[in-house]
Amino acid sequence: MSEAGHPNGSSPSTRTFRVYRYKRGDPGWRFDGFEVPVGARTTVLEALRWIQLHRDRTLALRHSCLHASCGTCGMQVNGREVLACVTPADTLGSTITVEPLANIPVLTDLVVDMRQLFERFPDEIGTVRTSDALAQASPPDGIETYERFEDCIECGLCLSACPVSATSDAYVGPAALAAAQRLLEEPRGVDPERVLDWADDPHGAWQCHAAFECTEACPSSVRPAERIMALRGALAGGRRTVATVMPA
Amino acid sequence: MTRSAPRASRDAPHVLIVGGGGTGGALAHDLTLRGIRVTLVERGEFTSGTTGRHHGLLHSGARYAVNDRESAIECIEENAILRAICPGSFEENDGLFVALTDEDMEYYADFVEGCKACGIPIEELTPQEALRMEPQLNPELKAAVRVPDATMDAMRMPLRFFATAKHGGATLYNFMEVLDLVVEGGAVTGATVRDQVTGSEGDLHADLVVNATGPWSEKIARMAGVDVPISPSPGVMLALYGRLCNMVINRMHRSGDGDIVVPQRALSVVGTSSWTVEDPDELDVPEDHVTRMRAEGAKLIPAVAQAGFRAAWSAARPLIGSREADSGRELSRTFKTIDHADDGVEGFVTITGGKATTLRGMAELCGDVISRKLGVDRPSTTRTVTTLPHTAFYAKTERRLA
Amino acid sequence: MSGQELPGTERRDDVGPVLRKGVGIPASGWFDPRGRALGGFAFAVNRVTGLGLVVYLYLHLAVLSMLLRGESAWSGFLRLATNWLFLSLDVLLIFGILYHGLNGIRVALVGSGVVPDRQKALWWALGVIGTITLAFSALHIYGSR
Secondary structure (H helix, E strand, C coil): CCCCCCCCCCCCEEEEEEEEECCCCCCCCEEEEEEEEECCCCEHHHHHHHHHHHCCCCCCCCCCCCCCCCCCCEEEECCEEEEHHHCECCCCCCEEEEECCCCCEEEECCEECCHHHHCCCCCCCCCEEECCCCCCCCCCCCCCCCEEECCCCCCCHHHHHCCCCCCCCCCCCHHHHHHHHHHHHCCCCCCHHHHHHHHCCCCCHHHCCCCCHHHHHCCCCCCHHHHHHHHHHHHHCCCCCCCCCCCC | CCCCCCCCCCCCCEEEEECCCHHHHHHHHHHHHCCCEEEEECCCCCCCCCHHHCCCEECCCHHHCCCCHHHHHHHHHHHHHHHHHCCCCEECCCEEEEECCHHHHHHHHHHHHHHHHCCCCCEEECHHHHHHHCCCCCCCCCEEEEECCEEECCCHHHHHHHHHHHHCCCEEECCEEEEEEEEECCEEEEEEEEECCCCCEEEEECCEEEECCHHHHHHHHHHCCCCCCEEEEEEEEEEEECCCCCCEEEECCCCCCCCEEEEECCEEEEECCCCCCCCCCCCCCCHHHHHHHHHHHHHHCHHHHCCCEEEEEEEEEEEECCCCCCCCCCCCCCEEEEEHHHHCCECEEEEEECCHHHHHHHHHHHHHHHHHHHCCCCCCCCCCCCCCCCHHHHCCCCCCCC | CCCCCCCCHHHHHCCCCECCCCCCCHHHCCCCCCCCCHHHHHHHHHHHHHHHHHHHHHHHHHHHHHHHHCHHHHHHHHHHHCCHHHHHHHHHHHHHHHHHHHHHHHHHHHHCCCCCCCHHHHHHHHHHHHHHHHHHHHHHHHHCC
8 A cells, every 4th residue: 555656646547346246135146347447546445435436326335434443344355355445456456356255144245244243252342451552651640551442343354264264154263262362361350261161162262273364364463363372372271371462 | 231211112203314424323322212213224334424434533622622612512521421321432541732833832822721611621731741641742842731532433432322222222224325305295204215235225204304414414405405504524534553642642723734643553543634525425535635644743743754554535524514615624513403394394304513522412402303393202311321332233132231 | 113114124134145265165165275375375285184194094004905915916016106106196195294293283382372473483494394304205215216
């Protein structure tokens, strides 16, 4: 991704977008082709919005923050899990294939049913955590420690990239297990034993096959695979110690 | 702990809300608690218009304390209410207003006085004190004032209102586009919609239709033959890699470009510019605005100049006023409920203007207007009802009440 | 529920189709080479070598059963077993054993939380050991001819 002053900044070229289409009640899915003008800075999301506005208003897709903070625009682009809002279209070739995330049921077109992702999480996932940035800073009076949101943006990219989830819907998947490990690292009032009991399951931490594709796919530095490994370490080590996984 | 109001009875009045942004979601919540039946339709995903795209600032109101005190007072009131009813949805690290130049220092006295007049609690800091709190600040700063700003998740905080409304019995449809309004005998009685999930089209009828489409509200109002004075006023924001601060860092001056840095997870968001457009769907991201964000932001936090680029995007504010206003900065950030009965069209109300920080307050006042029109005699209770966490929005039941 | 429903909206609550990666049949979803990284390939090769070793186990039992059919059958097999092609299959077998074994050590070290975030370094380190061992084995096998 580039910003101002990109050497190829001006002249747009035309790309063919092959977009997965499916409406409830359709007998099956299909690909629709669209010719879209793409500049050096055009993101896949901008290209799909262009299709919505100028070619086909019925194309459904999710987006919200446009800067990789909300996690709604996860999809497969040329078979790779990405957030469309921060994926430049320019470098993806002349034909760009866009599909919804794998391993999560499709609601329509590029929209997956996120209820199926959230059902997997442990009940007490945290949202706000202690901030580890700028450790040398001393917070003002009245603020004990600076806090920040958890990195996980619940986008589902890891679940789509996971080769184990590809053949087993029973596996809770990387996002949920990473959230559990975060609870062990910083319990915030939650009983760690409950979290470990939840993870200590054939379809929990033990079903991971250590392909690390979740970590590769994660757009928010959660490092789910390393967290699953640390979770296993806690389970294997008699639940005595929990390793803390540092950001990449 | 939250308990929703008893579900609306079958013969309760029915309101159709058009627009699934923060305003629509908060209004659905407000009306549901009053026992009104609510259906909400949004053409895309919820919060996909303006709501989800803002920089994530929970305003203390200090930004408006000099020029727009009405907005400032709204902000500080809602700031406290939202922290109470949306626990866990904010990084409660406060904010700093930082003076860098002699010109900024001339603004200082007005700023402090304005904050005090609006009831915004502040703490005046020396440069050394400010640098201890935020070591990455420009060391040349002349003074700083601490204010109760906070960072919110621009999608997940509003989603709590959707979640609470949904589990209270409201029907919320995303991917449901309004094609036209149904107008019968001088009154709006519903909307013709297309369900983008199933492809089916049809009419949804209601006793009252609310236009909560923010910068799109003029487009929707025109379907009923009335006018809404709205200026879609986009701003460019820039997300950079690295959490360069924990508090919200504002420039102490009159609103200007690139005068705020908001930390968001492991990113830092620099905002924002301002201009006005005709069509809020056609927003570009001018290169020179992106360059300016970085240059101005680097004055507050020098590391902004080198931080890695993550994204640049535009969002359209729904400012009340004519499009003649050049940059949009002159327009108030307050909100307005318009009962179009005054324009000769019954059953149609527009709620617009405002900002994410005031979504609940907007919904309360709009809810009052709607209740009066529908003869519902129940006051708003949203000030004290704790909203469900955002995860409950996706849950089939209310089981996640953390 | 409040309000009236549009025909068909109840279909939103059905569970929709699930897209799977791979070559078109759901069972192949565990490997899709598009955009995969080191860990994904390491996992896929591990699975393939694992399947290969299972096949070899049965092959091995079948070969050993030749002994039941007398000395001449076994001698015939030995002649076949010392040609270049067959020896190359032996090298492939050694590769499979080495890869699966060494990767098993890597996954065990990573997966037991000993070094949860060093999978790539371990892959390369064990890869060097494996390559050297394989080279020695190959020299020995081809030299035995």
